Amino acid sequence: MIPVALPSAGFFILLTAGFFAGILLLGWALVLGVSGGARRTVRKYWKTSTVLCLALLAPFSFYAWFQAMMWQLERDIRREEAAHHVTLQAPTTVGGVAMPAGTRLKVQDKGQLDTYLEAAFPQAVAILGVQATSVRRYLDTEYDKEYNIVARRPRTVILRGAGEQDVQGWRCDATQDIEFEVAPDGAMKMLTQCVLAAGNQAAGLTLGHGAVVRGSAGTVYTDGSRDPDRWRIDVNDDTAVRLLGMFLSRPTVYLDDARRLLRVTGAELACPMQFGVMTYAAGTQVKTARLGSGTERGPYPGVLVFSPWHGQSAARAGAEHVPEGMSVMQTLQGEVLEVVKNDAAGVFRFDTFIVDGKEPETPARARCP
Numbered sequence: 531m532i533p534v535a536l537p538s539a540g541f542f543i544l545l546t547a548g549f550f551a552g553i554l555l556l557g558w559a560l561v562l563g564v565s566g567g568a569r570r571t572v573r574k575y576w577k578t579s580t581v582l583c584l585a586l587l588a589p590f591s592f593y594a595w596f597q598a599m600m601w602q603l604e605r606d607i608r609r610e611e612a613a614h615h616v617t618l619q620a621p622t623t624v625g626g627v628a629m630p631a632g633t634r635l636k637v638q639d640k641g642q643l644d645t646y647l648e649a650a651f652p653q654a655v656a657i658l659g660v661q662a663t664s665v666r667r668y669l670d671t672e673y674d675k676e677y678n679i680v681a682r683r684p685r686t687v688i689l690r691g692a693g694e695q696d697v698q699g700w701r702c703d704a705t706q707d708i709e710f711e712v713a714p715d716g717a718m719k720m721l722t723q724c725v726l727a728a729g730n731q732a733a734g735l736t737l738g739h740g741a742v743v744r745g746s747a748g749t750v751y752t753d754g755s756r757d758p759d760r761w762r763i764d765v766n767d768d769t770a771v772r773l774l775g776m777f778l779s780r781p782t783v784y785l786d787d788a789r790r791l792l793r794v795t796g797a798e799l800a801c802p803m804q805f806g807v808m809t810y811a812a813g814t815q816v817k818t819a820r821l822g823s824g825t826e827r828g829p830y831p832g833v834l835v836f837s838p839w840h841g842q843s844a845a846r847a848g849a850e851h852v853p854e855g856m857s858v859m860q861t862l863q864g865e866v867l868e869v870v871k872n873d874a875a876g877v878f879r880f881d882t883f884i885v886d887g888k889e890p891e892t893p894a895r896a897r898c899p
Contacts, residue, residue, distance in 0.1 A: 548593025551586040558583075613640045624649075625684070626716045627657055627665075638669060638682060645669065645682045658710050658718050659697060662689040670714075683714035686722070694727040700743055701727045711745075720745040726763075733783060733791040738767040749784075753824045759784040759792050770800030770896040774834070774862065777801045778816060779896035792830045793818045798839070801898035806864025808852075809845040810836055813895065815877060819859070833867060834860050837877045 561568050572579045618624075618633040624643045629635075632652040638645035647667055654661040668686040671679055691704035702708055702724035709723040721743075728739040742764045749757040763783045770777040773794060781797030795817045803810050820832035837857040838844050844852040846866075852858055857875035859867045872878065 544589060544592055545596060548589040548591070548596075551588075551590040552593060555583075555586050555590060558586075614638075616643065625667075627655065629655060639679075654691060657689055658687065658712075660689045660691055660695055660704065660708055662691045662704075664690045684712050684716050686710070687712050687716075697721055697724055700724060701730050702743075703727045703739065720747070732761070732763065732789045733773075733785055735765070735771055735773065735783070737763065737765065738769075740766045742766070751823075755824050755827070757784070757792065758786045760787040761785040761789065764796075768894075768896055770898055772899075773797075774818075774831070776803060776805075776816065777898055780893060781816075793820075794831065798895065800896050805834075805836075806860060806866060807847040807849075808836065808858055808860065808864075808866065809847075811838070811842045811844075812898065813839055813842060814844065815839050817877070819876065831862075834862065835875050835877065836860065837872055837875070 562572065614637050616635045616637060618629055618631055618635070620631050622629055622633075622643070624633075624635070624646060627649075629649065630652055633655075634650045635643060635646045636648040637643060638647055647669070649665045651663055654663055656662075657665060666688040667684050669682040670685045672681045672683065674680050687710045689704075689708045689710070690706070691708075693704055694701055695704040695708075696702075697708060698721045700721070703726065706725040707723065708721070711719045711722050713719055722745045724743055726737055726739065726741045726743055728737075730737040730741070730743075744762045744764075746759055746762055749759055751757075761784070763785065765771055765781050765783060767780070770779050771781065772778075773781060773783070773791075777800045778794070778797040779800040782795045784792045784794070786792055797816045799810055799812050799814045799816060802812050815837040817835050818831040818833065819835050820827040820830065822828055835857050836844060838852060838854045841854055843854065844858055846852060846858075852869055855872055856869055857872050857877050858869050859875065861867065
């Protein structure tokens with residue numbers, strides 16, 4: 531945190547006094563301009579009038595000086611800001627992208643087009659396989675040993691365009707952010723996020739508009755192992771999706787490079803369900819888990835983990851109900867493997883923060899078909 535000295539109370543008092551002194555001087559000048567009697571009075575009592583005028587001019591001069599300084603500062607800021615905004619007068623290749631005349635750029639460093647942070651095009655421009663009408667970039671900065679700037683390199687590129695566009699096999703809504711991680715030379719490393727248009731299919735799911743796909747280099751575990759998940763999809767359909775034989779509300783689905791299902795997290799049952807000897811209420815939390823660790827982990831998608839939630843319990847034929855706080859682990863065929871505490875199953879309930887007395891809204895559960 532950088533300490534900043536605030537003006538004293540006397541500064542604000544003097545500034546206010548100068549403002550009102552200016553009003554009095556203006557009023558006085560207007561009266562003298564229209565009233566001959568006032569002018570005669572001033573001439574008669576010229577010494578008193580002179581002292582009074584000087585008494586008002588002193589604070590007003592400070593006020594006028596301050597306003598002039600602020601006007602100069604604002605003009606310098608506008609001039610500096612304008613120097614970071616450039617409109618191309620002719621077609622130009624900037625950062626490896628052929629940009630047409632009329633392109634509006636916002637640059638990080640004055641006079642260096644390759645450090646642009648934002649660009650808006652008069653017509654669509656092909657960037658990373660997207661017909662883009664605008665682009666935003668986040669740059670990394672390289673320094674030498676004396677901390678002088680050597681270069682600025684792009685790290686993240688965010689594009690927008692018109693309509694729906696195919697991006698790495700996904701049908702994306704180009705009117706919303708399509709985000710890429712890029713190499714220092716601007717070459718694509720991976721698609722990191724896009725909002726899907728309607729009609730995408732993956733792992734037997736038909737994904738509705740609004741699902742969000744995120745690229746990944748794989749989930750890394752504390753033991754050093756890495757999952758081969760290439761895509762993560764947050765499903766946001768208002769109607770539950772059928773997956774692994776269940777109707778799930780808003781699951782997060784992880785897929786490999788061939789878009790085969792690896793695991794499911796963050797889901798809840800949209801409909802009550804009987805599975806093997808267990809009966810679960812709607813709202814029960816659901817995810818998959820692989821047993822074991824490291825190279826000894828079981829195959830994908832592993833086992834199903836059901837966790838009663840919001841004061842509910844799970845009924846088990848011929849045994850006590852499983853209360854909230856416990857999780858049931860079952861095979862995909864319904865065999866109960868064990869009942870464990872939530873934290874042992876990797877199921878956690880996080881605290882919520884209340885701001886201004888309002889609890890955060892919980893997303894509505896998707897409809898049971």
